[in-house]
Amino acid sequence: MVLQLENFGLDTSSPSVVYMDVNVVPEHDGEALLASTISALQAEVKELLAKQIFLDAKRREALNRILDIKGSIRVFCRVKLRNEKKALPISIEADKITVRPLGTCKDCIVDRVFPPESTQDDVFQEVRPILRSALDGHNVCVLAYGQTGTGKTHTMEGRNGQQGIVPRAIEELFHQISQDKSAKFRLSMSMLEVYMGSLRDLFVHRPYSSARSTYLIPKSNLSILSGADGTIEIEGLMDVPMSDAKQAYRWYARGKHARSTSWTHVNDASSRSHWSVTWLLCVCSLTRITICRLSNDTAKGAVEQVSKLWLVDLGGSERLLKTGAKGQTLDEGRSINLSLSALGDVIAALRMKRNHIPYRNSKVTQILSDSLGDGSKVLMIVHISASEEDIGETICSLTFAKRVRAVDSSRELSEESKKRKEQCINELEQQIQESEDELKKVRSQIEKTERLIREKTKLHQVPSDMNNGSPRSTLILDVEEEKPIQRSQTRAAPGFMSSTECSRQRQKLAVSTTKWRSMSASTRKPLDFLGPQTLSFSSLPKKRNMACKPSDHLNMSQNSIDSRGSTASRAKKVSNSNPNLMVALHKHRRRMSALL
Numbered sequence: 098m099v100l101q102l103e104n105f106g107l108d109t110s111s112p113s114v115v116y117m118d119v120n121v122v123p124e125h126d127g128e129a130l131l132a133s134t135i136s137a138l139q140a141e142v143k144e145l146l147a148k149q150i151f152l153d154a155k156r157r158e159a160l161n162r163i164l165d166i167k168g169s170i171r172v173f174c175r176v177k178l179r180n181e182k183k184a185l186p187i188s189i190e191a192d193k194i195t196v197r198p199l200g201t202c203k204d205c206i207v208d209r210v211f212p213p214e215s216t217q218d219d220v221f222q223e224v225r226p227i228l229r230s231a232l233d234g235h236n237v238c239v240l241a242y243g244q245t246g247t248g249k250t251h252t253m254e255g256r257n258g259q260q261g262i263v264p265r266a267i268e269e270l271f272h273q274i275s276q277d278k279s280a281k282f283r284l285s286m287s288m289l290e291v292y293m294g295s296l297r298d299l300f301v302h303r304p305y306s307s308a309r310s311t312y313l314i315p316k317s318n319l320s321i322l323s324g325a326d327g328t329i330e331i332e333g334l335m336d337v338p339m340s341d342a343k344q345a346y347r348w349y350a351r352g353k354h355a356r357s358t359s360w361t362h363v364n365d366a367s368s369r370s371h372w373s374v375t376w377l378l379c380v381c382s383l384t385r386i387t388i389c390r391l392s393n394d395t396a397k398g399a400v401e402q403v404s405k406l407w408l409v410d411l412g413g414s415e416r417l418l419k420t421g422a423k424g425q426t427l428d429e430g431r432s433i434n435l436s437l438s439a440l441g442d443v444i445a446a447l448r449m450k451r452n453h454i455p456y457r458n459s460k461v462t463q464i465l466s467d468s469l470g471d472g473s474k475v476l477m478i479v480h481i482s483a484s485e486e487d488i489g490e491t492i493c494s495l496t497f498a499k500r501v502r503a504v505d506s507s508r509e510l511s512e513e514s515k516k517r518k519e520q521c522i523n524e525l526e527q528q529i530q531e532s533e534d535e536l537k538k539v540r541s542q543i544e545k546t547e548r549l550i551r552e553k554t555k556l557h558q559v560p561s562d563m564n565n566g567s568p569r570s571t572l573i574l575d576v577e578e579e580k581p582i583q584r585s586q587t588r589a590a591p592g593f594m595s596s597t598e599c600s601r602q603r604q605k606l607a608v609s610t611t612k613w614r615s616m617s618a619s620t621r622k623p624l625d626f627l628g629p630q631t632l633s634f635s636s637l638p639k640k641r642n643m644a645c646k647p648s649d650h651l652n653m654s655q656n657s658i659d660s661r662g663s664t665a666s667r668a669k670k671v672s673n674s675n676p677n678l679m680v681a682l683h684k685h686r687r688r689m690s691a692l693l
């Protein structure tokens with residue numbers, strides 16, 4: 098008798114080689130054994146999935162607590178240095194900037210200072226945790242503020258091969274999504290600019306005018322809508338589904354191009370050089386990534402959460418005075434100043450927890466109103482120049498930073514409180530690390546167990562002609578290599594290995610899935626938004642006896658759609674049967690198979 102079933106059960110940590118002498122084990126016993134093993138493995142997957150959800154919730158909570166301790170509105174300061182030989186009028190510490198204009202001394206405390214030698218990566222490391230928070234369902238805003246030429250666009254977009262926050266964030270989001278098996282995600286992207294007080298969609302196609310040798314700018318007609326629950330939507334703004342980072346980069350490049358061509362157009366149209374500078378300053382560009390998170394809560398069932406990640410390059414109008422703008426141009430410059438000041442007012446009111454938050458004072462604050470307040474995470478990067486000649490504008494920017502940040506007097510903590518805070522953050526970070534390590538183990542265990550289930554399920558489906566004529570057939574299942582090896586071929590396949598009605602239905606379902614996949618993009622539009630492995634079983638044509646519970650739609654395993662529905666229904670059938678019934682059922686199936 099060749100029967101080696103130690104690894105037939107739940108322990109999947111070591112490579113499993115299973116020997117089954119189907120001649121010795123009576124057919125119905127073998128079949129019953131196989132069915133109960135599959136059932137036990139499925140129960141284990143279910144348990145592991147529940148553990149995965151629990152660990153993920155623990156990780157999310159710890160991250161949220163860290164961000165709350167650090168402050169849900171944080172202000173950083175990035176310093177730009179021109180090639181100067183003179184002594185600098187500012188001094189830089191880890192969280193403090195001191196400016197000395199004309200013998201006086203002004204300082205400003207922020208959450209962190211990025212000195213001139215800081216890299217794009219240094220800045221991104223501070224942004225990374227709040228991206229995770231956006232995936233966890235929180236609205237997030239990253240805002241770049243500062244005088245023109247101090248590096249806002251450098252920080253947000255990046256230049257000369259040094260990627261900025263937006264492209265890095267796109268990559269990071271898709272990376273995190275690929276790692277996160279506890280939920281499914283749909284991402285979409287929009288880009289717009291606030292230009293002279295109106296909103297312009299940067300994804301809208303702009304026709305080229307050969308007469309003017311430039312791209313035409315369609316009239317802006319976007320309006321801001323506010324829902325009863327305070328959510329904000331921009332009517333008519335293109336929101337493009339993103340299935341991978343490459344696609345997102347392409348659209349982002351398109352939006353950036355549209356922005357720069359609009360400036361060129363303005364320059365060409367105005368033909369007044371000082372106007373072009375001012376108009377350029379009036380542009381505030383916003384990139385919105387909408388994240389739809391679909392998770393399966395054991396208590397609540399399927400849960401869908403939508404969050405927004407705003408990446409904003411705010412316009413600066415400081416040059417207005419330098420360019421000597423007059424009349425309408427000066428008014429426009431003032432308008433952007435008012436917008437920035439309105440943003441400062443809103444953040445200050447939020448910090449002071451005022452009842453009335455003056456969102457309606459500018460377009461930018463209206464757009465961001467559901468992403469600056471309750472539960473949101475805001476990160477403001479104030480850019481300053483360390484040069485003597487920019488000292489006036491540097492002081493203005495630092496005053497803004499102070500206003501945004503220092504209103505919360507509790508932020509200026511004693512050394513002891515700072516230490517306690519740091520210790521608490523370290524402990525929470527440790528918790529996150531532990532949860533992530535455990536999550537990795539659980540995911541790998543799920544993968545192994547599911548692989549085993551697939552192998553066991555295949556045993557039900559071995560075609561009869563593979564085993565014809567053997568007096569004794571021993572199957573060796575090398576789980577590591579994921580393929581059953583046939584040691585002896587000369588025996589008729591046991592009844593349970595011939596296809597049953599159930600397996601035939603499963604095969605039909607697989608065919609219909611393939612057909613579905615080859616359907617035109619327009620026909621399967623809702624699912625096109627989903628990333629890899631995010632097909633929903635609910636969207637498949639319904640098959641008789643293959644009904645799937647709502648919870649099955651969000652099966653968080655890596656299984657393909659083909660096996661998801663079938664294992665779900667199989668698990669239900671097996672677990673609901675008592676052993677005698679099960680044997681009878683399999684006998685019945687065999688008889689039915691012989692008849693068909």
Ligand SMILES: Nc1ncnc2c1ncn2[C@@H]1O[C@H](COP(=O)(O)OP(=O)(O)OP(=O)(O)O)[C@@H](O)[C@H]1O
Pocket residue numbers: 176177213243244245246247248249250251252256412413480
């Ligand atoms: N930290 C930095 N390291 C290297 N180069 C920088 C840095 N910051 C800015 N620069 C360079 O300085 C120039 C002006 O920067 P940038 O265009 O990003 O400023 P800005 O604040 O976005 O100006 P605007 O308001 O006109 O958009 C660019 O050539 C940019 O590459």
